[in-house]
Amino acid sequence: MKRFAALFSAIDSTTRTNEKVLAMADYFRDADPHDAAWAVHVLSGERPKRLVPARRLAAWAIEEAGIPEWLFEEGYHAVGDLAETISLVLPPARRESDMPLHHWIEDRLLALAGQSDDVQRQAVGEAWQELSGVERFLWNKLITGGFRVGVSRLLVIRALSKMSGIDDATLTHRLTGHWHPDAAAFSALVAADTADADVSRPYPFFLAYALEHELESLGNAGEWQVEWKWDGIRAQLLHRRGQRFLWSRGEESVADRFPELADAAALLPPGTALDGEILPWVDERPLPFAELQRRIGRTKLTPKILREVPVVLLAYDILELDARDLRADPLSERRRALESVLRFSGDVPLRISPIIPAADWGAVRSAHGRARDMLAEGLMLKRRDSAYGVGRRKGAWWKWKVAPHTVDAVMIYAQAGHGRRASLHTDYTFAVWQDGQLVPFAKAYSGLTDVEIRALDSWIRKNTTEKFGPVRSVKPEQVFELAFEGIQRSPRHKSGIAVRFPRILRWRTDKPAAEADSLETLHGLLEKFG
Template sequence: MKTFTTLYAQLDGTTKTSDKVRALVEYFATADPADAAWAIALLIGRKPRQAVASPRLREWAAAESGISDWLFQESYDAVGDVAETIALLLPRPERSSDLTLSRWIEERLLPLAKLDDDQKRLAVVDAWRQLDHEQRFLWNKLLSGGFRVGVSRQLVIRALAAHGNIEPAAVAHRLMGDWTPTPAFFQSLLVRDETDTSSSRPYPFFLAHAIDQPPAALGPRDAWQAEWKWDGIRCQLIRRQGQTYLWTRGEELVTERYPELVSAAECLPDGLVLDGEILPIKNGQVGPFSQLQRRIGRKSVPKSILSEIPVVLFAYDLLEASGQDMRLDPLALRRGKLERLVKELGARHPAVAERIRLSPVVEAETWEQLQAAWRGSRAQQAEGLMLKDRGKAYGVGRERGAWWKWKVAPLTIDAVLTAARRGSGKRASLYTDYTFGVWHNGALVTIAQAYSGLTDQEIRQVDAFIRRNMVEKFGPVRTVKPELVFELAFEGLNRSSRHRSGVAVRFPRIVRIRTDKQAHDADSLETLKALLPPIEAHTPDRASKKPATSD
């Protein structure tokens, strides 16, 4: 584990990507292949599941360190990270260990799952006694399932490609889908020959950048295909060798969660990969993301949910047809094939065509007309438009220039800071997790918690304000004199019986601090409620609601 600890320190100790790639290449060149395979898995976020519940770890660490629970809690408040707090509190190790990373994981970590708490405790404490501070930190991170490091998947791919002298795209593809971190897997990543593909393996998703210029600056209108930017689950549907696989962008295999899509996919030709969006649909109307959330966490889907929240796949790209990788073809060609495919499907299996649809192209002759359509995005349950260069291939990762997302402005509201708690990790000793309220009958009702959106300097200013203006203490939460007003943005609003305000906000974030406003200038709950969508979706009037489409 020592070489991996060194790698971790190098990656953690710099913000420069070139330094990170250099450290990774050096590691891949010298590490044992079994270790390297695990290192890749950990670096790209395929960490082993939590082996020990956090409260147990805290309890055992406090006992091993000879301190009481409250002092552990005080220490944790100062550090903001359980794994690090434990590493800092434990007495010095009695011995050292030369066990490799893969053996630590395979022989020590994974077997914990089968042990009872007493046996786990013995194993965990035994590990602590032979690991140094840095190793303990990583070990604790692995135990708690919380391992992460500031390296993107793209950097790992770059380093592997540089190390093996192969195309990054080939590495990216091999890292997709199902695999186990074995020495053989590590070696297979670096093979020059590119004719390997396991049948379940998805392609790397191509991602869009947020547009940072007026769309008209992109050039001729007809060079760009416009589609709705859906607020659903980005997904690849794979149909190979008579099997169907559904992969999310987070690389989660979710096939069993959408049985209606799987049965529809049986009618698809073999050797096919679609890129699209899973969306809830009812009476022909796309529903909000909040409906989909009720299906996301479920491993099995009861009939009631299937009939209550049916989903469809809105396909917008064709990545593989007749077993051929189509990604290098220009979008216009891929789109043409996709449209023909969906049309044929509709002709032969009309019921299936209800489940697997074509995500429409938004037609508009000029940029001005397109902008008018864009303004109506919310009525389509879309977040805006996607603009895709008709002449470009389907790329890997987030490349600039070929795909742009053009989101409509989020909803914003002015709310008052009412409470705060300390952050974790990088923000451990600062109050960075804020609770906000809006006015209702003369009192502030909590409507959102938000963490992101401030600069480091603003975070410290707000932290100083909070420290000066604390009112009460509820566990880690401090209530604050309601004086600071923040402009909050969010992606959507829904009615909620679980929130006291009656409103659930989606993806709230801080736009700016409104030092120009006093608390009583903040918005009211009534203002917020006015932004809610109408109570019951109107009986769909298909003719008028249906987006302008190309077919």
């Protein structure tokens, strides 16, 4: 744990990417492979299964610290991170521990599984007595999950590549999907022989950047394949050696969430990998995204929900056919292969995302204008000769989203943020007018510059009318232009509506609160697009 804590401190004490990569590469080179495996796992954002609810952990820390709960909460509001707050309020450690990282995770943390509350309490309390400072913070982070330390999976892969000499793509592929962190897995990860391929592994998803320039700058429209940008869950469906796998872009296995798709995979030739979008689909049209969310939210898939929210995979691409990796082939050839594979009749939930015929850029623009009617988020533009790359790359694929809906709304509540925004008010609630009253309808966290956040924070402190715990009511004076992607009826919200991806576009210091938009405006959008 000490070596890992030193790595964490090294990563955490620089804002330079290169130094972070070097520190990780050094660690991976020297560390016990079993520890290195866990380090790869947690640094790339995976986390051990959560075995102790965060609130219970906090309750134990409160007992150990001998402070009342409300005082702990005050500390939490100042720190903005539960694991950190716990490590700061606990009394100093009594002993030291030289045990390695994998011991702490496997024998101390994972060993908590299935234990009684008392046993867990005892074990966690002992751990706290052996760990101090950064080590204690890391231990709490491992328990509570959400291990974000300013390193991405991408950087971990770069460090592994630096250490092993193996290229990023192979490492990415090896790290995708099921990867159990143990010494053998780490050795296999950095093994020089790259002929391995776990049958279950999806390919890294190829992602597009947002279109930056005029369409004309892309050259000849005929060189581009134009598709709808669907608003669902990007996924890969695999059929290999009699097994079926469905992976979401978060590299989560979602086969059990969408059994109809996993079943349909059996109809594909063995050795096939499709890339597409999972969409709620009725009468050859998508349902709003919120319907899909409703289905994902169910712990048990009842026949009712399966009937109400049927899904399809709208395939964009084929990455593997007859167990051959097609990703280096041009898109036009992959598209032909995709069309030859997906020749099913109506009731198989596997479709091809249609190509929008567009002979010139004018036609593309006009399609873009129709995207909302299709319940699409915009268009995808893909070079017909493009390979299927790894990660987000500029040039070959572009996404062109439709402009978001916007309204002017009044800030009525503010709350301090978390992490690097701790003790700055950065979480805001916005309201619109209805019969002379302000009705809250959205929360937004992002969109302001650091300078604006500070100015607004200072305004909030001076214009607080009431405090409930961390939340402040403020004078309803500040108007913001909010953007959002979708709008939905929602009985759970006071306003009766829910918006998707709300964010702040502009601080309308020029606009008095009385001139903000009304609920009526939102209902108008709901009628049109909901």
